[in-house]
Amino acid sequence: MSLKEVDSTNNFLKNILSNSKPVPEGTVIMAEDQFAGRGQRENVWYAEPGKNLTFSILLKPNFVDARMQFDVTRVASLGVYDALSPLLGNQLSIKWPNDIYYGDKKLGGMLIENILQGSQIKNSVVGIGLNVNQNNFPDTAGNATSVTQILHKDYELKNLLAEICNHIERYYLSLKAGSVDFVRNTYLSRLYRLNEAKRYESNGEVFTGTIRGVTDNGLLIIDHADGQKHFSLKELVFLKD
Known part of the structure; x- marks a missing residue:
């Protein structure tokens, strides 16, 4: 579902879930303008309307023990990394826990909100913000960069969204099939500042x-x-x- 304007795609998706209507796994909510996007530590996520990807995906990882919910973070981070890697090459990394970095600059991040049921995860709302075609950032954005600043050309948002979703699904299915060590080791190998x-x-x-x-x-x-x-x-x- 694509929205013109929303406070937060995570909030929108959680509101749908709270209405008790069944929402299929893999549902994606994308916003052209997200005016109250959030990141880790309650940070505000700034995104110029129509230039970037701001979206949320619904996962239902009831096969993941609540104590191991960081595996969902690993899956989402790796999906974004693998979608960008063919474009951006070896300066790409994942800054723990789930920011996407190019060199020492931040390309994107995510906010993952897990809804628990007993010792299992009932729903995971995976919110992702990625700077794609934005050239100018406010001073408050600090070390932000974008795909277009790196490649000096714009990139089709919906193509990139499809790539990210495909790669997240691949890692998610690996996790579901029991390849936990593969997911964890791959995440570690792509970590920003590892062994430095x-x-x-x-x-x-x-x-x-x-x-x-x-x-x-x-x-x-x-x-x-x-x-x-x-x-x-x-x-x-x-x-x-």
Whole structure:
């Protein structure tokens, strides 16, 4: 479903689900203008109308234990990565947990909202924002970039949307078939700053650490002067060199 304007495609999809009408898995809600898009840490996602991809996909991963819901994040991140990789090459990476980076610039991100039922995931609303044909960003967008800034040409949004959905489906079906290690190892191999000594901040402390992995449930593993530590999203800030 394509919408002209909406506050957030995730909110729109969740509202449909809350009306108790059956919504088929794989439903995609795309907005030309999303005026209240959200990212991680309650960040606002800025997107120029008609220039970018802002959409949400409904998944029903009831085969995933709620404790392992980060596997859904891995699947979504890999799907976007694989759709962009033929266009953008080896400077592409996934910044933990689910931002898409080109070099040290942010191309996109996602907000994944899981609705749990007991120990299983009933629904996953996967919201994705990707900068495609936008050339100018406000100062508040920080290190944002877009496909058109990298390639110096516009790209057809619906073609890219179809590619992303196809690749997400491929990884999702791999996960469903039990290829959990394949999904986790592939995600790790594409991680931004993997095995590089870089600066971070946690609880007011600035330190140099090296990303070594991600736990099964999604914590970032970093080698620290005091030994190996695990971090959640709220505990860690990536610093520029």
